[in-house]
Amino acid sequence: MSELSELSELAVAAEKLDAADELAGLRERFVLDDVVYLDGNSLGALPAHVPARVEDVVRRQWGELRIRSWEESGWWTAPERIGDRIAPLVGAAAGQIVVGDSTSVNVFKAVVAAVRMAGDGRDEILVDATTFPTDGYIAESAARLTGCELRPVTPAEVPSALGERTAAVLLNHVDYRTGRLHDLPALTAAVHAAGAYAVWDLCHSAGALPVGLDEHGVDLAVGCTYKYLNGGPGSPAYLYVRRDLQDRFDSPLPGWNSHAEPFGMRSAYAPAPGAVRGRVGTPDILSMLALEAALDVWDGVPVEAVRAKSLALTDFFLRCVGEYVPEGRVESLTPVAHAERGSQVALRCEDAGDVMKRLIERGVVGDFRAPDVLRFGFTPLYVGFADVERAARVLGGILA
Template identity: 75%
Template sequence: MSEPLTTGGDATGTDTEGGDVTGTDAADRHAALADRAAELDAADKLAAVRDRFVLDGTVYLDGNSLGALSTGVLPRLTEVVGREWGELRIRSWEESGWWTAPERIGDRIAPLVGAAPGQVVVGDSTSVNVFKALVAAVRMAPEGRDEILVDAATFPTDGYIAQSAARLTGRTVRAVPAAEIAAEAGATTAVALVNHVDYRTGRLHDLRGITAALHQAGALAVWDLCHSAGALPVSLDADAVDLAVGCTYKYLNGGPGAPAYLYVRQELQPRFDSPLPGWNSHADPFSMAAGYEAADGAARGRVGTPEILSLLALDAALDVWDGVAVPDVREKSLGLTDYFLECVAALVPAGRLESVTPRAHAERGSQVSLRCADAGAVMRELTARGVVGDYRRPDVLRFGFTPLYTRYADALRAARVLATVLEGTA
C-alpha cells in the first residue's frame, strides 16, 4: 500500500496547505535539517565502522543490491592468490583451511541471523540454495501435503524455483500475499517460501508469527533473508525457522556474485535430503564411492568444489562486523530511513512522490521505496549527480540504507538532490 508523504512545504517555498512561505523559511528549513544531520552523525555509535570501507564522495544508497567494498578484502585476496594459490597451490586445501571454509564462514554469518554454530553453510547461489531448501522441505513434510505456498510479491527467481521444485516433487504452487500466508496455511500445505523483506517496497514481514502459524498447520517454513540479514535482527533459532537462505553481496558486503548461505535447523539436519547431492556433501568425499551417503550436519548443504576466491573475499568482508551489535545496526537503520523520509517530505515538491515503504518500524526493512513518474530517468539523473540508488520498473525509486557506512548527512544530501532533480522535471 502506498502512503502519501506528509510535508511541511516544498523546496521552492510553497506550503502544501496552499499558503506561501518565504525564501527565508526555506533556508531555515534546510539549516534545521543540516543541524539535525550533524547532531545525529555525532551521536552515531557506528560512525567509526565507516572507515572500514572503501568510499568516495558518492552518496551510495544501493547497498541493498551490492554492498560497498571493505578495506580488508583486497589485501586478503592478494594473499590468497599470491601465496595460498600461487605458492602453496593444492596444499592450501588443508594448510590454508580451504576445505572447511563453507562451514567456518557459515559460523561467522550465524550470529547475524540468530543461529547457533553448525547450522549455516556457505556456497552456491541464492537460487540454488532456495531449490535445495524447498525440495528438502517437501521431502520432510508429512505425507499427503501437496501444496507449496509462495509469497505473491516474491523476487521472481524464488517463484521460478518454486515452480520447478513443484514439478520435480509432484506438488502445486499457490501464490499468496505474505501477510495472508499464516491464515492460508492448512492441511494440504507442505511448505511456504517467504521473503523476510520485500525487495521492491522494503516491507518487513512477521517471521516469527508466520513461522508459528505454519508449524501450527503442520507445514515447514523456508525464509529468504536476502534483504534483511546484516540490516536488522534475525532470530532463526529462537523463532524455530526450519530452513533459510540468503545472499551475501548486499548488506553483508561480500562482493558481486558472492556465494549465498543455507541454514538448516539442527533438529532437521538428519532428515535434510538435498536434491543436489554432490561429492562435497558425501560422508566420505574422497572415497569416490558410487553410492551416496550424506555427511552429518550443515555440510549436507554442500554440493561441489567450494568457490574459494569469492568465499575468502566474503570471509574478509565479514571482518567489518567485529565489535558491531546488530541491535545498534537496526536502531541506526530506522533512524536513517525516518530521517530520509522527513527530509524528502520537507524538500521535495508536493505531490511528486508517494512512499510504498511502511512507516511503522515493525513493518520496515532498511530501504525506502518511493513511487515516482519517470523513475528510470530520475534515477539516472540522481546517479549523474552523485547519488546512487536504483529503480524497479515501472515507477519505483529504491534507496537502500546500509547502517555500517551510511551517514545522516548522506540521507540529507540525497533528499536535496532528489528535490532538485524533480524541480527540474516538473
C-alpha cells in the same frame, strides 16, 4: 529564505545525528568516496582490508601452495567455517549454516528438502506472490519436480491459505521492492501450527536487522551475502538448516562435497551429518574467501545497534523527503511502522528510471526497479545522516 533556513535545519539535524552515532566510525572500514551510496542493498561497498586478503589468496594460497591450500589454507572447510561467521548475524548457533552456490540454488535445495520433510500427504507449496522473481521461478520448478502445486499468496494471506495440504511456505523477510518487513515469528508459528515447513529468504534483512532464526524456530533459510554483508559481487549465498532437522535434510543436489566421506570416492551416496549436508560441489574459493574477509567488519558490531541506526536513517530520510520533495511527486511504498520496515525506502515516482539516472549523475546512487520505483538502501555500517539529507535534497532538486 524559508527554504534556506529549512535546508539548514535538516542539515543541522543531520550533523547532530552523525555526532551522536556510535557506529559512525565504522565507515572507515570501507572504501568510499563522496558519492552517497544508497545501493548497498544491491551490492555492498568494498571493505578496505579485503583487497590485500584476496591478493594473499591468489598469490600465496593459489600461486605458491597450490593444491596444498585445500588443507593448509583451510579451503576445504570454508563453507561451514564462514557459515559460522554469518550465524550470529542471523541469530543462529554454530553448525547450522553453509556458504556456497547462489541464492537461487539454495532456494531450490531448501524448498525441495522442506517438501520432503513434510511427507507424502502434503502437496502444496505456498510462495510469496510479491517475491523477488527468482524465488517464485525456483519454487515453481521445485513444485513441478516434487509433484506439488505452487500457490502464490501475499504474506498477509498465508495464515488463511495454510492447510492440511501445505508442505512448505517460501517467504521473504523483507520485500525487495517495497522494503516491507514481514512478521517472521508470527508467520513461522502459523506455518508450524499447520504442520508445514517455513523457508525464509533473508537477502534483504541479514546484516540490517536481527533475524532470530533459532529463537523463532525457523526451519530453513537462505540468503545472499553481497548486500548488507558486503561479500562482493555475486559472492556465494548461504543455507540454514535448523539443527534438529539436519538428519532429515534430503538434498536434491547431493554433490560430493555433501558426502559423509567425500574423498572415499564411493559410488553410493551417504550424506554427511550436520550443515555440511547442504554443500554441493567444489566451493568457489576466491569469492568465498573475499566474503570471509569482508565479515571482519562486523567485529564488535551488535546487530541491535545496526537496526537502531537503520530505523533512524530511514526515519530521517522520510522526514527529509517530506521536506524537500514537492507534494505529490513521490509516494512511499515503505511502511511507516518500524515493525514493518526493513532497511530501505522505496518511493513510487513517475519517470523513476530517468529520475534515478539524474540522481546518479549528481552523486546519489540508489536503484530503479521496474516499473516505477526509486529504491534507496541504507547500510548502517557506512551511511550517515548527512548522506541521507543530501540524497533527499538532491532528489528534491530534481523533482522540483
